[in-house]
Amino acid sequence: MRVVSLVPSLTEAVAVTLPGVLAGATDWCVRPADLDVTRIGGTKNPKVDRIVSLAPDLVIANEEENRTADLDVLRAAGLDVLVTEVRTVPDAFTELDRVLTACGAPARPAWLAEAEAVWAALPEPAERMTAVVPIWRRPWMVLGRDTFAGDVLARLGVAHVYAAHPERYPRVPLDELRAAHPDVVVLPDEPYRFTADDGPEAFPGLPCALVSGRHLTWYGPSLTQAPRVLAGALRAARR
Structure with a gap:
């Protein structure tokens, strides 16, 4: 499986869960610190030709961080593009499950289960x-x-x-x-x-x-x- 990520947070999630799967990521993808992949430009101005040349099995993107025009060009080049939409914390867990499964994760990673448990256990705020x-x-x-x-x-x-x-x-x-x-x-x-x-x-x-x-x-x-x-x-x- 070869994946290109156009979203820094998704880059970190995939890299931590599935080491070696990422073939490319944006210049803004700074986590993990030792990430060694081909850099493909910014989130809003990716080098589309470079992404295509990497021949990824999947490109992961976000409807807010990435431009529809760029994603359409990638699709026209025959690439599979998965676009996330995250507006709430529950959305994040749903979309992370979807992305990691699409990237080949055999099971839900422990960090994701821990994160969901942490947010579910939040007490009522002491003050607003x-x-x-x-x-x-x-x-x-x-x-x-x-x-x-x-x-x-x-x-x-x-x-x-x-x-x-x-x-x-x-x-x-x-x-x-x-x-x-x-x-x-x-x-x-x-x-x-x-x-x-x-x-x-x-x-x-x-x-x-x-x-x-x-x-x-x-x-x-x-x-x-x-x-x-x-x-x-x-x-x-x-x-």
């Missing part, structure tokens, strides 16, 4: 809070409706302010974000790399939680640690 969750600046963009990251936060007791916005990733002026007066501003390190020196200064007087984008937005082995890691970052921000 509101949040603004920027994912980009210049211009400022935030989590809106119907996102995986939004569902992750909701299960940890965090209601993000723009959850009912008609757009999934709306552009919102900084003054409006500040005026929302959230309990916390959640600043992930991807897709925009917010840091202690780049992000919190835009929200004076508001607690800011710098969080791992891998734990907030990836659906793969990181799901086993995500509740603990994210909850810890949120607690630290509000001390």
